[in-house]
Amino acid sequence: MAGGIKEWPADERPREKLFKRGTDSLSDAELLALIIRTGDSVSGRSAIDLGRALLQEFGDLRTLAGATVTELCRIKGTGPAKAASIKAALEMAARINSDRLLVCRERFTAPEQIYQHYHYTFRDRRKEYFMALLLDGKNRIIREVQISEGSLNQSIVHPREVFNPAVRESAAAVILVHNHPSGDPTPSREDLDITRRLREAGDLMGIRVLDHIIVGDGRFISFVAQGMW
Known part of the structure; x- marks a missing residue:
């Protein structure tokens, strides 16, 4: 779809989809879009476009979780702030899985x-x-x-x-x-x-x-x- 996410039909926006249908309805790219929040004003790519670019580069969320901040920043439009948000979110997920299994x-x-x-x-x-x-x-x-x-x-x-x-x-x-x-x-x-x-x-x-x-x-x-x- 052309234009920014705000111009999309409400049912297709990640946040609205989450509210209406739950997190299971979101693709990996849409989940990443909610984490990084904003797109790249220079290239005109939306947050979902950046999420797709990250997944195309690293293959899946598991591989993405193992990437360094420097490696994430190599994706055009993903600066240190977005990379830090991605790393923090995926680390929290890993800790939840880890901590619940051994106490x-x-x-x-x-x-x-x-x-x-x-x-x-x-x-x-x-x-x-x-x-x-x-x-x-x-x-x-x-x-x-x-x-x-x-x-x-x-x-x-x-x-x-x-x-x-x-x-x-x-x-x-x-x-x-x-x-x-x-x-x-x-x-x-x-x-x-x-x-x-x-x-x-x-x-x-x-x-x-x-x-x-x-x-x-x-x-x-x-x-x-x-x-x-």
């Missing part, structure tokens, strides 16, 4: 439980993140601690970085979790060596390492479930 004092019962939480957090990350979940004597989650960011090696995933917070929280056990940005959760030699080293340190300190879970794209590896313990 403090929830009891750990299976590796699938950890995967269901972390695959929302990790699925669009381009770097490796190594986390430790601290548990009490009844395997209830006390809290999570980020140990490192970046490619894993024994200098940054050191036993003291894992077990210092465990000691401070009086944790009885820990679960190790990290992601593989490649999408393939198969453990590397470095993963195996770090896991062995941390298990040995935990045994000495009386803090059990219950499992190491590697999160990939749509799948995961549990060291315990795979018999690697």
Whole structure:
């Protein structure tokens, strides 16, 4: 349709469609239009046009969520303010999905439980993140601690970085979790060596390492479930 969104029939405007038919009636481009609010006065493109351009460039909302502000700003008409709004909205959605699945004092019962939480957090990350979940004597989650960011090696995933917070929280056990940005959760030699080293340190300190879970794209590896313990 030619002209700005305000010139469109009321039933076709994203905001009015949302009020009348609900959010399910909106396309991905229309949802993005509501987030970025205004079009580009220079090119004359509407907010929906910009939403379509973003989706054409990145393919889908999931890939868009993983884009940086700089990458978003490469789309003509999408400046820092619009890019920041997009990043904030998609991050809130990711946090809602993540936070509802794993809560403090929830009891750990299976590796699938950890995967269901972390695959929302990790699925669009381009770097490796190594986390430790601290548990009490009844395997209830006390809290999570980020140990490192970046490619894993024994200098940054050191036993003291894992077990210092465990000691401070009086944790009885820990679960190790990290992601593989490649999408393939198969453990590397470095993963195996770090896991062995941390298990040995935990045994000495009386803090059990219950499992190491590697999160990939749509799948995961549990060291315990795979018999690697």
